[in-house]
Each structure stands twice: as structure tokens, then as C-alpha cells.
Amino acid sequence: MTISIITATYNAGKTLESAILSVINQTYPHIEFIVVDGKSSDETVDIINQYRPFIHQFVSEPDKGIYDALNKGIQMSTGDIVGFLHADDLFDDDTTIETMVGALKNNNADVIYGDLEYVQVNDPTKVIRYxxxxxxxxxxxxxxxxxxxxxxxxxxxxxNEIGSFNLNYKIAADYDFILRLFSNSKYRTTYTPMVITRMRVGGTSNKNIKNILLKTKEDIRALRKNKAGNIFSVIWKNISKLPQFIYNNRSPK
Known part of the structure; x- marks a missing residue:
């Protein structure tokens, strides 16, 4: 079973190398590593070229944002399974993909997911939100x-069956995709209770009040389009995030 890992990047030279190392240090042997760059103007391409022997497919060209880049990566992928690791992120452990593949097989699942840690930009061992x-x-x-x-x-x-990310959403295309995916009862999903990814804080959706309002508006539109909920669903969605800031102090990596 081959896993395609897609990394979308744009002017992320400060963190990209650690993301690349997080992929190439994985113990699972069957990984197709794809990097999609939005024509960066910093040292991003130099870093990618340094690790080019470990990257199976690479493109650097202007795009319409992260969702467009991820769509390109999906189209380029040839693996049985597709996963993402953004340029600011890290897999929690070198055995993460191996563990996920094992759980996917054991549960005969089509979709698998786990837990996420938000970490400090300069010190990814320090967790801010779980x-x-x-x-x-x-x-x-x-x-x-x-x-x-x-x-x-x-x-x-x-x-191929439900489509990829809808570029009509600037911030909430991932939520729209998840609603399409999990609303379809034909797909077998499984949850593995372990941290999969460590994400550096500072995402687009919570960058400022303007983006928060846009995210809320797009969330409501996605819920209505997919007949999955309404404005109250968005309210509960935001309330449910509060306990994530009460961290259980897992031993740092």
C-alpha cells in the first residue's frame, strides 16, 4: 500500500526543512512524496532541491492558494492513500505513517484520522492546544x-468520486470537503486515538477578525450546501474548541 504525502508550500523556508525531514525519516517504506510550491521567492526552492532525491514529484508555479496547491498534489498522486503534511507541520513520530497504515488495514477502512497538536512556531515541542x-x-x-x-x-x-477542494471557499474548503466525505455513508471511517500531526500556530482562518468572520460565513454556507447543519452547528463547532486549550501535558517529543 503506497501512501502519497502532499506538502503545499509558499515562502515557508523557515519551517520547510523540518517538514521534509519529518516525511523522509518515516519508517514506512512505501511513500510517494509530492511537494507543490506556489512559486516561492525565498529559499524554499533551494531547500527542496537539496532534498530532491527524496521527493518523487515537485512543481513550483503560481497557484490560487493552498487548496489549489493541494488539488494539484492530489492530481499528481499515484498512491493508494493520500495524506497531507503542510510546510509548517510535523508528523508526531517517525513511525506515524506505519502506525496509521496498520490501523487502516486492521479496520478495513477507507478513511482514517487521529489527534492534532498546535505547537509554538519556534519550539514544536511546546504544545498550545490539543x-x-x-x-x-x-x-x-x-x-x-x-x-x-x-x-x-x-x-x-x-x-475521484466526491471531488477535491472547492476553490469557491477561500478558508473553509477543507470543512466543505469533510462534510461531503463524512455525509456519505458508503465510506468506512476509523479513528485512531493518537497524535498524528503537530501544527505550528498561526493558521489563515484565525489570523484576524476579518478571516474569522469569513470562515464563519463559509462554514454556514458549506453546512447548508451539504444539508449537514445550520448556524447553530457553527456555534457548537466553535464552543467545542474551548477544551482543546486545556492540555493534558503529554510528554514532549
């Missing part, structure tokens, strides 16, 4: 539930 997910059931969607998108591993054929 997103502990849970096993899926359809009623959760109306409560605004979603799994941590960076932890999702999905069979590539699913993208």
Missing part, C-alpha cells in the same frame, strides 16, 4: 464536528 478527536457518527455533523483535517488519510479513489 485537538482530541473521537469516533465518527452521523449526528456529530449537526453539532459542527469535524476531524482534524491534517490528520486525515483517505483512499485516493474517494477524491
Amino acid at each position: 485537538w482530541q478527536s473521537k469516533s465518527f457518527k452521523p449526528s456529530l455533523l449537526k453539532m459542527g464536528w469535524m476531524p482534524p483535517h491534517p490528520t486525515l488519510f483517505i483512499k485516493r479513489q474517494i477524491y
Whole structure:
């Protein structure tokens, strides 16, 4: 079973090398590593070229943002399973992918996901927020539930069946995709209770008030389009994040 890992990057030279190392140090041997760069003007391309022997596919060209870059990566991928590791992120452990593949096989699943840690930009061992997910059931969607998108591993054929990221959403295309995915009862999902990804804080959706308002508006539009909920779902979605800031102090990596 080959896993395609897609890294989208744009002027992320400060963190990209650690993301690349996080992929190439994985113990699982069957990884197709794809890097999609948005024509960076910093040292990004130099770093990619340094590790080019470990990168199976690479493109550097202007794009329409991260969702466009991820769509390109999905189209380029040839693996059985597709997962993402953004340029600011790290897999929690060198055995992460191996463990996820084993859980995917053992549960005969089409989709697998786990937990996510938000970490400090300059010190990814220091956790700011811990997103502990849970096993899926359809009623959760109306409560605004979603799994941590960076932890999702999905069979590539699913993208052919339900489509990839809708570029009409500037910030919430991942939520729209998750609603399409988890609203479809034909796909077998499984949750593995372990941290998959460590994400550096500073994401686009929470950068400022303007983006927060846009995210809320797009969340509501995605819920209505997918007939999965309403404005109250978004309210519960935001309330449910509060416990994530009460960290359980897992031993640092």
C-alpha cells in the first residue's frame, strides 16, 4: 500500500526543512512524496532541491492558494492513500505513517484520522492546544464536528468520486470537503486515538477578525450546501474548541 504525502508550500523556508525531514525519516517504506510550491521567492526552492532525491514529484508555479496547491498534489498522486503534511507541520513520530497504515488495514477502512497538536512556531515541542478527536457518527455533523483535517488519510479513489477542494471557499474548503466525505455513508471511517500531526500556530482562518468572520460565513454556507447543519452547528463547532486549550501535558517529543 503506497501512501502519497502532499506538502503545499509558499515562502515557508523557515519551517520547510523540518517538514521534509519529518516525511523522509518515516519508517514506512512505501511513500510517494509530492511537494507543490506556489512559486516561492525565498529559499524554499533551494531547500527542496537539496532534498530532491527524496521527493518523487515537485512543481513550483503560481497557484490560487493552498487548496489549489493541494488539488494539484492530489492530481499528481499515484498512491493508494493520500495524506497531507503542510510546510509548517510535523508528523508526531517517525513511525506515524506505519502506525496509521496498520490501523487502516486492521479496520478495513477507507478513511482514517487521529489527534492534532498546535505547537509554538519556534519550539514544536511546546504544545498550545490539543485537538482530541473521537469516533465518527452521523449526528456529530449537526453539532459542527469535524476531524482534524491534517490528520486525515483517505483512499485516493474517494477524491475521484466526491471531488477535491472547492476553490469557491477561500478558508473553509477543507470543512466543505469533510462534510461531503463524512455525509456519505458508503465510506468506512476509523479513528485512531493518537497524535498524528503537530501544527505550528498561526493558521489563515484565525489570523484576524476579518478571516474569522469569513470562515464563519463559509462554514454556514458549506453546512447548508451539504444539508449537514445550520448556524447553530457553527456555534457548537466553535464552543467545542474551548477544551482543546486545556492540555493534558503529554510528554514532549
